[in-house]
Amino acid sequence: MKMMQKNNTERAKRHLFAAQQTYYEQPLTLVDGNGSRVRDDEGNEYLDAFAGICTNTLGYGDTEVARAVADQASKLMHVSTLYLNEPMLDLAETIARIAPEGMSKSFFSNSGSEANEMATLIARTSKKSVDLLSLDHAYHGRTAYTVALAGQSQWRNFATQMPHVAFVPNPYCYRCPLGMSYPSCEIACAKYAKRVVDSQTDGAPAAMIAETISGVGGIIAPPPEYFKVLKETLAPYGTLLIADEVQAGWGRMGDGWFGIVSSYGVIPDIITSAKGLASGFPIGITITRPELADTFKGPHINTFGGNPLATRAARVTLEVIERRVLIANCKRQGEALIAGLRDLATTYDAIGDVRGKGLMIGVELVHDRKSKTIAPDLATKMLEEMRKRKVLIGKGGRYGNVLRIQPPFILDDADAREFLSAFKESLAALR
Numbered sequence: 001m002k003m004m005q006k007n008n009t010e011r012a013k014r015h016l017f018a019a020q021q022t023y024y025e026q027p028l029t030l031v032d033g034n035g036s037r038v039r040d041d042e043g044n045e046y047l048d049a050f051a052g053i054c055t056n057t058l059g060y061g062d063t064e065v066a067r068a069v070a071d072q073a074s075k076l077m078h079v080s081t082l083y084l085n086e087p088m089l090d091l092a093e094t095i096a097r098i099a100p101e102g103m104s105k106s107f108f109s110n111s112g113s114e115a116n117e118m119a120t121l122i123a124r125t126s127k128k129s130v131d132l133l134s135l136d137h138a139y140h141g142r143t144a145y146t147v148a149l150a151g152q153s154q155w156r157n158f159a160t161q162m163p164h165v166a167f168v169p170n171p172y173c174y175r176c177p178l179g180m181s182y183p184s185c186e187i188a189c190a191k192y193a194k195r196v197v198d199s200q201t202d203g204a205p206a207a208m209i210a211e212t213i214s215g216v217g218g219i220i221a222p223p224p225e226y227f228k229v230l231k232e233t234l235a236p237y238g239t240l241l242i243a244d245e246v247q248a249g250w251g252r253m254g255d256g257w258f259g260i261v262s263s264y265g266v267i268p269d270i271i272t273s274a275k276g277l278a279s280g281f282p283i284g285i286t287i288t289r290p291e292l293a294d295t296f297k298g299p300h301i302n303t304f305g306g307n308p309l310a311t312r313a314a315r316v317t318l319e320v321i322e323r324r325v326l327i328a329n330c331k332r333q334g335e336a337l338i339a340g341l342r343d344l345a346t347t348y349d350a351i352g353d354v355r356g357k358g359l360m361i362g363v364e365l366v367h368d369r370k371s372k373t374i375a376p377d378l379a380t381k382m383l384e385e386m387r388k389r390k391v392l393i394g395k396g397g398r399y400g401n402v403l404r405i406q407p408p409f410i411l412d413d414a415d416a417r418e419f420l421s422a423f424k425e426s427l428a429a430l431r
């Protein structure tokens with residue numbers, strides 16, 4: 001078995017692009033899974049607290065999704081956007097039911113990057129401006145346009161950037177970009193958007209795109225008033241708000257289908273999502289009001305957009321989330337994990353900050369709590385230590401020192417306890 005894994009590393013080196021980097025000193029080859037557990041090619045079983053980058057909403061091998069996909073595959077696997085298909089229309093109707101009032105139209109694609117491409121296209125077309133605002137530390141995808149929206153240099157690594165993107169400071173309270181403290185700051189970072197618009201744009205930028213919680217940027221969760229203040233700041237310019245819920249959507253934040261609405265009380269103009277919507281089946285979605293959706297007259301094609309397999313998998317996923325009350329579970333398990341991690345922070349100095357909401361949790365590691373010296377080396381070690389203890393986690397942040405905990409929605413009490421115990425032992429092993 002060991003030979004096989006070694007062989008896989010060599011096969012990847014020989015035949016995959018070097019840019020496709022994997023986690024761990026010895027890459028992990030995953031072969032199957034069940035529930036919140038996934039197995040590698042050596043027979044090791046892991047508790048997966050990263051869910052294929054925040055994507056396997058229902059964990060592995062969910063029978064309802066698997067059955068629906070198998071049934072659909074035997075009937076109709078693909079038609080293209082040149083034809084209608086029932087699963088696509090069913091999903092569009094379901095989304096219109098759960099989306100904020102008036103956001104009744106969807107465009108389906110295959111990824112978060114594509115969803116954001118469409119959102120910004122709609123904004124540029126309807127507002128007749130090419131200027132866009134994004135956040136420092138943002139991540140919106142890996143197409144040329146979405147890379148230009150990235151607010152982290154390591155993700156701006158395409159040689160040339162599209163112009164016309166200006167950046168607003170991120171509400172990163174642990175390392176406030178304005179050197180202030182919450183709440184006395186009165187959300188100055190959101191108000192700073194005015195300065196950015198006035199000095200770096202055409203004066204009426206088409207849209208501001210923001211992740212509800214910056215995921216890749218290190219699970220940066222804005223204070224509760226943030227999006228209201230941001231929206232008010234942008235209102236005089238007619239600038240649209242695009243909420244990127246590629247990671248945060250479908251209940252992961254624990255209090256409603258879309259975190260921007262349920263956690264921040266703000267209805268954006270456009271919502272984008274992907275990842276967890278179809279439990280791991282590739283899908284992207286751009287949701288908006290008809291008057292915005294229809295400003296772009298096309299023609300437009302997306303060969304796999306609205307694919308019957310993906311849209312059927314998505315609809316079953318949403319049904320299961322609703323029936324099994326999984327949004328409430330995200331809240332319950334998220335609170336337990338955050339409380340447990342904050343408790344560990346009282347003993348382990350490497351933990352600088354624990355933040356997030358629901359099952360979208362970040363742990364920022366530092367070498368020194370007072371100076372907040374970043375510790376990307378400890379983050380890399382933590383991934384390895386957690387792997388030794390059979391738990392998978394992720395990593396992110398502008399400086400690579402934030403651990404990302406974004407497990408499937410089905411995580412249960414025993415899983416959460418197991419996670420915290422492995423986390424504690426891993427922290428102890430760092431000393």
Ligand SMILES: Cc1ncc(COP(=O)(O)O)c(C=O)c1O
Binds near residue numbers: 110116215245246
């Ligand atoms: C917030 C956010 N937006 C967009 C994307 C891009 O999604 P995809 O990789 O499906 O293109 C990602 C991917 O991690 C993301 O986290």
